[in-house]
Amino acid sequence: MADQGVREGRKLVIVPRMYTEEELILATGKSIPERVKDEIKGFWANLEEQLSRLGRIDKVYRDMITAEGEEGVRQLSAMDPCNYGVVKPLLEGGAKLMATEDPLLVKEAEAWVGAMAWGSPSALELFRDNLKDRNRYIAERINETLRPGEVGLLFMEPSRELQLPEGLEVVRIESGSLDLLKALLGGKKVE
Numbered sequence: 001m002a003d004q005g006v007r008e009g010r011k012l013v014i015v016p017r018m019y020t021e022e023e024l025i026l027a028t029g030k031s032i033p034e035r036v037k038d039e040i041k042g043f044w045a046n047l048e049e050q051l052s053r054l055g056r057i058d059k060v061y062r063d064m065i066t067a068e069g070e071e072g073v074r075q076l077s078a079m080d081p082c083n084y085g086v087v088k089p090l091l092e093g094g095a096k097l098m099a100t101e102d103p104l105l106v107k108e109a110e111a112w113v114g115a116m117a118w119g120s121p122s123a124l125e126l127f128r129d130n131l132k133d134r135n136r137y138i139a140e141r142i143n144e145t146l147r148p149g150e151v152g153l154l155f156m157e158p159s160r161e162l163q164l165p166e167g168l169e170v171v172r173i174e175s176g177s178l179d180l181l182k183a184l185l186g187g188k189k190v191e
Helices: 004-008 021-028 034-052 069-079 081-092 103-117 123-145 177-185
Strands: 010-016 059-062 151-156 168-172
Touching (some): 059 081, 059 123, 069 081, 103 123, 123 151
Parallel strands (some): 010 168, 059 151
């Protein structure tokens, strides 16, 4: 019965998505220590346990997903098999994977990342502007698609920030694994 009050409103559970090994290698330019690989596995196991306590999830959102239905599932399974492994049982239980991002904005972001790799001086500023547009789009998508009484789950890159609408109950799931990853990405030695 305690869940009934939440069901009348809208609830969004935000999970800082774990970087894939490929993303970490790309970001750091070096191989990933075994300890970090173990932390990544622990993150997903811990998350599955936390999600099992939430009850019903109606909608699943994930940054970089630009399509719904089977195409969205294909996108997720190709880009992040671990995240897909956590989402698959939710979808089998009736949750719906939502198109979360605008495909044109995602392609633009990829172009700016490429330009930054080539040393374009203005690319970083343009990428940041693009990220603001993407964040605004995600917040609008959630506001438009998460109905009263529904619970949504958002997997999002940890450094991104959204301006979510009032009246939306937000719960954040945190993980100590993210501190280790921040140290790795920040250039601190991780053993």
